[in-house]
Amino acid sequence: MLMQDKLSVRQQLLAKLDELxxxxxxxxxxxxxxxxxxxxxxxxxxxxxxxxxxxxxxxxRRKVAKALKLLEIDEYGICQDCGAEINPKRLDAIPWTTLCVYCQEEYDSSRMVGPKRYRRAA
Ligand SMILES: [Zn+2]
Known part of the structure; x- marks a missing residue:
């Protein structure tokens, strides 16, 4: 990753933290x-x-903080689950993502228990 890119990503992440x-x-x-x-x-x-x-x-906030840490150790843009490179378009859309789209889908579907129970109660 280019130094220039790293700086701009870092800036985006810090701006997000500030917004939060x-x-x-x-x-x-x-x-x-x-x-x-x-x-x-x-x-x-x-x-x-x-x-x-x-x-x-x-x-x-936790994801942004983690992404900043990954940026420091030159692992930014690498899926923390399977080690694949995360699609740059995905990183553009969600700069603090630490999972590739496949691992994210898996992660999301494994968390469905909570929202389902919530819907039934509502
Ligand atoms: Zn992955």
């Missing part, structure tokens, strides 16, 4: 808790939404 820092879903959560308790269903729904945003942001 500024959008802290916990503020949202605190605000929702103060809402009128009469509208509990709506409040609960909004809390669920806020929690899922926090979870996603948390996971993204």
């Amino acid at each position: 820092d500024r959008r802290d879903g916990r503020d949202e959560l605190i605000r929702e808790r103060c809402n009128d308790p009469m509208d509990q269903v709506q409040t609960r729904f909004e809390m669920d939404m806020a929690i899922s945003v926090i979870n996603t942001d948390f996971q993204t």
Whole structure:
């Protein structure tokens, strides 16, 4: 990977971290808790939404941090599961991805238990 590319990727990753820092879903959560308790269903729904945003942001933050580390040790763009090179177009779209598209699909489908249970409860 070219030094120039490394720097621009690094910049993108740092910008993402900054964005995640500024959008802290916990503020949202605190605000929702103060809402009128009469509208509990709506409040609960909004809390669920806020929690899922926090979870996603948390996971993204970890991925971004990991991608930055991989950049340092010259392993950026290499799938951390199978060792294949990640498609550059995929990296363009999601600079902090650490898995190739095949491993990502496998990973996503292995996590289906949670969302399914959530849907049934809703
Ligand atoms: Zn892979």
